Amino acid sequence: TQLLEQSPQFLSIQEGENLTVYCNSSSVFSSLQWYRQEPGEGPVLLVTVVTGGEVKKLKRLTFQFGDARKDSSLHITAAQPGDTGLYLCAGGAGDSNYQLIWGAGTKLIIKP
Amino acid sequence: NAGVTQTPKFQVLKTGQSMTLQCAQDMNHEYMSWYRQDPGMGLRLIHYSVGAGITDQGEVPNGYNVSRSTTEDFPLRLLSAAPSQTSVYFCASSYAGLAGRDTQYFGPGTRLTVL
Numbered sequence: 001t002q003l004l005e006q007s008p009q010f011l012s013i014q015e016g017e018n019l020t021v022y023c024n025s026s027s028v029f030s031s032l033q034w035y036r037q038e039p040g041e042g043p044v045l046l047v048t049v050v051t052g053g054e055v056k057k058l059k060r061l062t063f064q065f066g067d068a069r070k071d072s073s074l075h076i077t078a079a080q081p082g083d084t085g086l087y088l089c090a091g092g093a094g095d096s097n098y099q100l101i102w103g104a105g106t107k108l109i110i111k112p
Numbered sequence: 113n114a115g116v117t118q119t120p121k122f123q124v125l126k127t128g129q130s131m132t133l134q135c136a137q138d139m140n141h142e143y144m145s146w147y148r149q150d151p152g153m154g155l156r157l158i159h160y161s162v163g164a165g166i167t168d169q170g171e172v173p174n175g176y177n178v179s180r181s182t183t184e185d186f187p188l189r190l191l192s193a194a195p196s197q198t199s200v201y202f203c204a205s206s207y208a209g210l211a212g213r214d215t216q217y218f219g220p221g222t223r224l225t226v227l
Contacts, residue, residue, distance in 0.1 A: 009152070031212035042116075042202050042218025043155075050213070088154065092212015098143065098162060099170060100211045102154040 002027040006103035023089035037086040118219035135203030143209025144186040148199040
């Protein structure tokens with residue numbers, strides 16, 4: 001059974017600080033996605049990474065897919081209160097698989 | 113486009129009652145799915161559909177039924193509600209459903225409490 005473990009489960013920091021959250025597995029994934037979920041809403045896709053070692057940037061957010069495609073990280077530079085939310089990673093096992101493997105999420109709070 | 117819509121937004125049921133959660137999308141997506149989200153457990157797939165007339169079970173299908181008679185609609189039926197089904201339910205759709213490749217578009221969720 002493929003699993004995705006996210007750490008930390010909860011993170012509360014001050015505005016302006018940097019942070020990194022992790023998504024780890026012992027299994028190889030063909031691709032990995034990061035979603036952000038705000039209270040009372042459904043998750044919204046931030047990024048998809050498909051190549052080992054791939055780095056993608058979305059403004060102050062930097063996403064990296066591990067070289068072996070077993071892990072990923074999300075780094076936020078100079079966090080802002082608008083970054084507050086639940087960050088979820090989800091992995092795809094293959095092109096013919098319709099079932100995403102989801103991590104439990106990292107709840108991030110950015111205090112003004 | 114309205115995207116993915118879900119009704120109702122909140123629902124309280126008594127044990128043993130049945131109900132249908134509605135989901136509709138206007139993006140002409142072939143793939144639709146239902147998830148439940150519980151604290152600390154992430155999203156768990158209940159059922160999914162890769163097109164009208166085709167459905168399949170996900171990770172936690174027991175106690176739920178689905179059907180897909182049109183591309184737009186994918187209702188989720190709770191047959192006999194149990195307290196363990198208290199959760200937030202999300203409907204999602206994507207173009208072709210390729211896990212980890214296609215963008216999943218989520219509805220706003222239905223918050224269900226079973227007493």
